[in-house]
Amino acid sequence: MSGRTYLGMPAFPVEAKASTKDERLRANLRHATHTIRDKRARAVGELDDWALLREAGKRIKDHTLRHLDTYLLQLEDRVTAAGGTVHWAADAAEANRIVASLVHATGETEVVKVKSMATQEIGLNEALAAEGVNAYETDLAELIVQLGDDLPSHILVPAIHRNRGEIRDIFRAQMGRWGRPAPEGLTDRPADLAEAARLHLREKFLRAKVGVSGANFMIAETGTLVVVESEGNGRMCLTLPETLISVVGIEKVLPSWQDLEVFLQLLPRSSTAERMNPYTTMWTGTTAGDGPRDFHLVLLDNGRTATLADEVGRQVLRCIRCSACLNVCPVYERAGGHAYGSPYPGPIGAVLMPQLRGTTSEVDASLPFASSLCGACYDVCPVAIDIPEVLVHLREQVAAQPGHGAERAAMKAAAWLFDHPAALAAAERAASATRAVHPRTLPLRPAKAWTDSRDLPELPAAPFRAWWKQHRTTRQEPAE
Amino acid sequence: MSSRDAVLARIRAALADAPEPDPVVRDYRTAHVPGADVPVGHVPGADVPVGHVPGADVPVGHVPGADASTGHVPAGRHVPAAHVPDEHVAVIDLLAENLADYRAHVHRCTEAALPALLARLLAEHGSRSVAVPPGLPHGWLAETGEVRQHPDEPPLTARELDGIDSVVTTCRLAVAETGTLVLDAGPGQGRRALTLVPDHHICVVRTADQVVASLPQALPRLDPARPLTWISGPSATSDIELDRVEGVHGPRTLDVVLLE
Numbered sequence A: 001m002s003g004r005t006y007l008g009m010p011a012f013p014v015e016a017k018a019s020t021k022d023e024r025l026r027a028n029l030r031h032a033t034h035t036i037r038d039k040r041a042r043a044v045g046e047l048d049d050w051a052l053l054r055e056a057g058k059r060i061k062d063h064t065l066r067h068l069d070t071y072l073l074q075l076e077d078r079v080t081a082a083g084g085t086v087h088w089a090a091d092a093a094e095a096n097r098i099v100a101s102l103v104h105a106t107g108e109t110e111v112v113k114v115k116s117m118a119t120q121e122i123g124l125n126e127a128l129a130a131e132g133v134n135a136y137e138t139d140l141a142e143l144i145v146q147l148g149d150d151l152p153s154h155i156l157v158p159a160i161h162r163n164r165g166e167i168r169d170i171f172r173a174q175m176g177r178w179g180r181p182a183p184e185g186l187t188d189r190p191a192d193l194a195e196a197a198r199l200h201l202r203e204k205f206l207r208a209k210v211g212v213s214g215a216n217f218m219i220a221e222t223g224t225l226v227v228v229e230s231e232g233n234g235r236m237c238l239t240l241p242e243t244l245i246s247v248v249g250i251e252k253v254l255p256s257w258q259d260l261e262v263f264l265q266l267l268p269r270s271s272t273a274e275r276m277n278p279y280t281t282m283w284t285g286t287t288a289g290d291g292p293r294d295f296h297l298v299l300l301d302n303g304r305t306a307t308l309a310d311e312v313g314r315q316v317l318r319c320i321r322c323s324a325c326l327n328v329c330p331v332y333e334r335a336g337g338h339a340y341g342s343p344y345p346g347p348i349g350a351v352l353m354p355q356l357r358g359t360t361s362e363v364d365a366s367l368p369f370a371s372s373l374c375g376a377c378y379d380v381c382p383v384a385i386d387i388p389e390v391l392v393h394l395r396e397q398v399a400a401q402p403g404h405g406a407e408r409a410a411m412k413a414a415a416w417l418f419d420h421p422a423a424l425a426a427a428e429r430a431a432s433a434t435r436a437v438h439p440r441t442l443p444l445r446p447a448k449a450w451t452d453s454r455d456l457p458e459l460p461a462a463p464f465r466a467w468w469k470q471h472r473t474t475r476q477e478p479a480e
Numbered sequence B: 001m002s003s004r005d006a007v008l009a010r011i012r013a014a015l016a017d018a019p020e021p022d023p024v025v026r027d028y029r030t031a032h033v034p035g036a037d038v039p040v041g042h043v044p045g046a047d048v049p050v051g052h053v054p055g056a057d058v059p060v061g062h063v064p065g066a067d068a069s070t071g072h073v074p075a076g077r078h079v080p081a082a083h084v085p086d087e088h089v090a091v092i093d094l095l096a097e098n099l100a101d102y103r104a105h106v107h108r109c110t111e112a113a114l115p116a117l118l119a120r121l122l123a124e125h126g127s128r129s130v131a132v133p134p135g136l137p138h139g140w141l142a143e144t145g146e147v148r149q150h151p152d153e154p155p156l157t158a159r160e161l162d163g164i165d166s167v168v169t170t171c172r173l174a175v176a177e178t179g180t181l182v183l184d185a186g187p188g189q190g191r192r193a194l195t196l197v198p199d200h201h202i203c204v205v206r207t208a209d210q211v212v213a214s215l216p217q218a219l220p221r222l223d224p225a226r227p228l229t230w231i232s233g234p235s236a237t238s239d240i241e242l243d244r245v246e247g248v249h250g251p252r253t254l255d256v257v258l259l260e
């Protein structure tokens, strides 16, 4: 359990090749991304002021980031006043140390966890395991991933690469090792599988003394944390334990309570394509007689301040982890989530990880090249992150890096793209925009594995440069 | 240097040359229901000042004004002169529609008919026990007959709650556009675990003064100092091949009674 990490992941092209051989993975991914994509379009279409909400969301985030120190201090003040304790972690190792020592202080050796990108990013489960603490994932998909000793492949649906038969087999084989075994004769009906998860986890929730979570939003003016979810496992982890530890990236802060009226419209419709997700929990410090007695907030930097320093790259910190950009990405659909070598796959991963981790490793150096720059990710992003702009910017950085490692990684990612005509369709048009960082000659082979391109999203007819120009001029640029 | 100081110093260094971004403009709708797109603070059926709700003794969580040091300016909000009953009917209908769309069972009844309806809903679910939050109006559970009532005073343990079939609560407010119930642990709602562990939740909404159209209308009426649970349909997952399954860990059955 929790044995696999992303360390030593092969660079993008290698892993992408392995995944794309798996027909079932491709079929699952394709079905999933297209289903969510269509649903999202309908959910967004219900709001005729979507563009205004998106612009407000973008500006609220930009404003917050510009005054991040002020808002973090205000948040710290309010959380503390409400009975919580705030810790600051400069990097993953420090965050893991803080959480481990908080768990040790309770005398417990197990924690229940709400799905959280930040704790995946820092490898918290592995760090706790090394300290003798079992961390149980309680989101159904995360449970599937954890029991299968596997890695998540999608932000929203981490087990998107598994089908029902595989999930049944994993439950049958593994549940008994960690608690209540799967029911006799478990079928592969989704309702039966969900019931098995309910029974397996219920006993863990009822005895859990420590919960670990992330948060979708933190409100500076009130000290309130917000977790959105669907299954109720979040409510269980946030409500039943005596101690709650939330690990949250510093960019998750919002200035005001009112800001939630924007983000609670943007996030559910972009993410699960619902008007509202089934459950949202909001808490401010501790409340006598309701929920945990001890609340700890661990504010995580781990590369975010370095990202903030990059004037093109800092817009990535607006991300609310909705995963809409994954579901429209032709490269993600074909390569699969594992190819990106981090908990953040797809377009957001390609712009986030090279900034958080730097581009010294081959996989991180190759990520900015894992895109055809078609721009679909920008169109759906609820906070208008210009992912193609950041990708081009990062390509230039990688290309300027000394040594041949980065160049080789970039070459390989680009070659992978050029080897896959469907994903390439837009990249060819994009090539002129990035010629400086494209290898001059590429092994441009004929189509073989990638013949089924009928459902590719509409790609801009104009060449990338023209598309780019047009979009840049029709958008309101931040005043400088 | 502590990590706190180090992180703050890095932030300040990173932003040293950063320009001030465009100001936040809140020109999106305050509601999407036709006729309900009125300035925030309007409470249907009640002419009250912004941020106050009839019968509530707490000031409702709105929000100190602009932060002068950062220039984050909330948009001005105005109190309308009168309420608009026709629109309020449309808002309640939309709430019913959206709740049902996310697989909640919606019922409408009068106060007089409520005890019989609650008894029927518990019976139909086959419930033999029901958790009762402090402050649930007396008489609501007067006709439930054999169903054992478990008041949450003193608080039930999580394991005790796990053995109880149903819970009946009020709510703080409901949001029509999103089909959402918001509970704030106030009278008749109970602490958060109460509506989480039992497998069947019946939530009673007073339509006269607890239904708002939209999120921008809901937030000023909520107090962020209280623990809040937003519920939009029963627990659900789409984690297995994106097949929606109702009910994983929260209540698998959600009955909503719209009280006229």
Ligand code: SF4
Binding pocket: A270, A318, A319, A320, A321, A322, A323, A324, A325, A326, A348, A377, A380, A381, A382, A383, A384, A385
């Ligand atoms: S980059 Fe935008 S679309 Fe992608 S996950 Fe983040 S907020 Fe969502």
